[in-house]
Amino acid sequence: MITNRHYAAVEAGGTKFRVAVARGRDIVADTTIPTTTPDETLGATVDFIREWGTVDAVGIASFGPLDLDRSSPTYGSITSTPKPDWSDTPVLATIRRQLGVPASIDVDVGGAALGEWRWGAAHGLDHFIYITVGTGFGAAVFIDGKVHHGMGHPEMGHITLERVPGDDYPGRCPFHGACLEGMAAGPAIKDRWGAPGAELTDRAEVWEMEAAYLARAIRSFTYVAAPERILLGGGVMQTEGLLELVRSKTVQQLAGYVTSDVLRGSLEDYIVAPAFGQDAGLVGAIALAMSAAG
Numbered sequence: 001m002i003t004n005r006h007y008a009a010v011e012a013g014g015t016k017f018r019v020a021v022a023r024g025r026d027i028v029a030d031t032t033i034p035t036t037t038p039d040e041t042l043g044a045t046v047d048f049i050r051e052w053g054t055v056d057a058v059g060i061a062s063f064g065p066l067d068l069d070r071s072s073p074t075y076g077s078i079t080s081t082p083k084p085d086w087s088d089t090p091v092l093a094t095i096r097r098q099l100g101v102p103a104s105i106d107v108d109v110g111g112a113a114l115g116e117w118r119w120g121a122a123h124g125l126d127h128f129i130y131i132t133v134g135t136g137f138g139a140a141v142f143i144d145g146k147v148h149h150g151m152g153h154p155e156m157g158h159i160t161l162e163r164v165p166g167d168d169y170p171g172r173c174p175f176h177g178a179c180l181e182g183m184a185a186g187p188a189i190k191d192r193w194g195a196p197g198a199e200l201t202d203r204a205e206v207w208e209m210e211a212a213y214l215a216r217a218i219r220s221f222t223y224v225a226a227p228e229r230i231l232l233g234g235g236v237m238q239t240e241g242l243l244e245l246v247r248s249k250t251v252q253q254l255a256g257y258v259t260s261d262v263l264r265g266s267l268e269d270y271i272v273a274p275a276f277g278q279d280a281g282l283v284g285a286i287a288l289a290m291s292a293a294g
Contacts (some may be wrong), residue, residue, distance in 0.1 A: 004023075004024075005023070005024065005056040005057075005290075005293060006021055006022065006023055006028075006053070006054070006055045006056055007021070007022050007055055007056060007057055007058070007059065007286055007289035007290060007293065008020070008021055008022075008049045008055040008057070008058040008059070008099070008289060009021075009022055009027075009058075009059050009061075009282055009283075009285035009286045009288075009289055010045055010058065010059065010060045010061070010062075010095070010285055011061050011108065011111075011281040011282045011284075011285050012035075012060060012061065012062035012063055012091065012108070013035060013063055013108065013135070013281075014035055014063045014081075014083050014135055014136070015034075015035055015135060016032050016033060016034055016035055017032070017033040017034075017035060017041055017044075017045055018030065018031075018032055018033075018281070018282050019031050019032075019033060019045050019048050019049065020282055020285075020286075021049065021052045021053075021055060022286045022289075025119065025283070025286055027282075027286075029052050030282075031048050033045060033048070035083075037085050038085060038086055038089045038091075038094075042089075042091065042094050042095065045095065046094075046095060046098045046099060049099060050099070055099070055101060055289075056101060056102075056289075056293045057101055057102040057103060057104070057289040057290070057292040057293035058095055058096070058099060058101060058102070058103040058104075058289055058292065059103070059104050059105075059111065059284075059285040059286055059287065059288025059289030059290070059291070059292060060076075060091060060092060060095065060103065060104070060105040060106075060111075060285060060288065061105075061106060061107070061108045061110070061111025061112060061281045061282070061284045061285040061288060062078065062091055062105060062106075062107060062108060063078070063081070063083070063107070063108055063136070064078060064079070064081065064107045064108075064138075064153065065078070065079045065080060065081060065107075065152070065153070065155070066078060066079065066091075066105065066106075066107055066152075066153065067079055067152070068105075068106070068107075068149050068152055068153050069151070069152065074088070074090065075092065076090065076091055076092025076093055076096075076105045077089060077090045077091060077092070077093070078091060082174050082175075091105065092104075092105040102292040102293055102294075103289075103292055104288040104289065104291050104292035105288070106147060106153075106284075106288060107138065107140065107153050108132070108138060108281045108284075109130050109131070109132050109138040109139055109140040109281075110130075110140040110147040110149075110153065110284070111281055111284030111285050111287065111288050112130055112132065112140070112233070112274065112276075112280035112281045112283070112284040113128070113130035113140040113142045113147055113231075113284065114142075114147060114284050114287045114288060114291075115276060115280055115281075115283035115284035115285075115286065115287045116130060116231055116274055116275060116276065116280060116283075116284070117142055117145075118287050119275070119276075119283070119287075120274060120275030120276050120280070120283070121229070121231055121272050121273070121274055121275040122142065122229060122231060125142075125228045125229055126143070126144055126145070126228065127142065127143050127144070127225075127226070127227050127228050128142050128227045128228055128229045128230065128231065129141055129142070129221055129225060129227045129229075129230045129231070130142065130230075130231045130233070130274070130280075131156075131221075131230060131231065131232050131233065131234070132233050132234035132237075132280075132281075133184065133185060133186070133214065133232070133233075133234040133235070133236040133237050134185065134186050134234035134235040134236055135185065135186050135187065135235070136157060136181055136185050137156075137157030137180050137181035137184060137185045138156075138157055139154060139156035139157065139221070140153070140154070141154055141156075141225055141227070156180070156217075156221065157179065157180050157181035157185070158173065158175070158176055158179045158180065158181060159179060159180050159217065159220065160176070160178070160179055160180075161179075161180055161183065161213060161216045161217060161220075162216060163178070164209050164212045164213065167183075167209060169183065169188070169191075169192045171183050171188065172187060172188050172191050180213065180217050183213055184210060184213040184214060184217075184236075185236070186235060186236050189206065189210065189236065193206055197235075197236055197239060201239060201240065207239060207241070207242055207245060208245070210236070210242065211242060211245040211246045211248075211249045212249055214232070214246045214249075214250075215246055215249035215250040215252070215253045216253060218230060218232075218246070218250045218253070218271065219250065219253040219254060222250075222254070222263070226259070226260075228262065229262075229269070229270055229271075229272060230270060230271050230272070231272055231273070231274045232246065232271055232272070232273065232274075233273060233274040233277065233278075233280055235278070237273070238278070243271070243273060246271060247266060247267040247268065247270075247271050248266075250267055250271060251266065251267060
């Protein structure tokens with residue numbers, strides 16, 4: 001690792017932007033900027049980096065969907081997001097043009113996956129899935145040293161799941177209603193139960209249902225992609241005991257149909273928390289900046 005270089009890292013979220021400058025992997029300055037309009041938010045991001053000084057490259061781990069087709073004239077732009085005013089925003093082009101240094105972008109979970117692979121809970125693995133459950137539901141598939149993009153990037157939060165018996169909640173995804181994100185992301189928890197998850201920690205039925213939906217998703221991801229490990233992070237997953245409950249319910253979902261020893265037992269080495277916790281996206285943005293700088 002070249003430690004005398006400085007990198008700007010941008011974790012672009014729908015609620016806030018976290019912006020940092022790092023020397024090597026070590027953060028030396030950081031700030032949080034509310035996500036308002038693109039002009040205000042990107043302008044404040046660039047201003048913070050400029051005020052700090054000169055950086056060698058910028059990495060951006062952004063909410064999406066993103067155009068990640070490198071041959072596209074809108075590469076690095078947010079596409080059809082429900083976030084007001086942000087559709088068709090050229091995030092990468094704006095930051096690259098205003099700072100005049102190399103820059104790289106991926107979806108937030110893609111960046112987090114890269115950081116966890118370089119330094120964290122997926123270090124040394126060839127194939128894993130990184131999942132975040134928070135304001136939305138995002139997942140990245142990591143294969144042979146890179147994040148899988150395909151024709152864009154996977155939208156694993158928008159698969160349809162078998163309903164938990166007795167759950168008649170219609171879902172809140174503006175595109176698909178009762179998809180995984182519409183049933184299990186943070187806003188769905190608040191909408192279904194009448195309060196945010198942080199105020200429902202003593203309601204066992206809330207987390208039984210949440211874990212049931214996540215376990216259904218993990219079963220599908222496991223059978224389709226056969227990852228060596230699944231990293232499960234995000235704000236919702238900070239709820240005490242939820243990770244263990246997801247493991248238990250995933251064991252039930254797999255129902256003994258396994259093809260690898262890693263899927264036997266309690267799954268403690270298969271479904272794990274990210275090493276960098278809530279900082280995984282920011283650490284991933286540093287990794288993206290390093291890649292941009294070569």
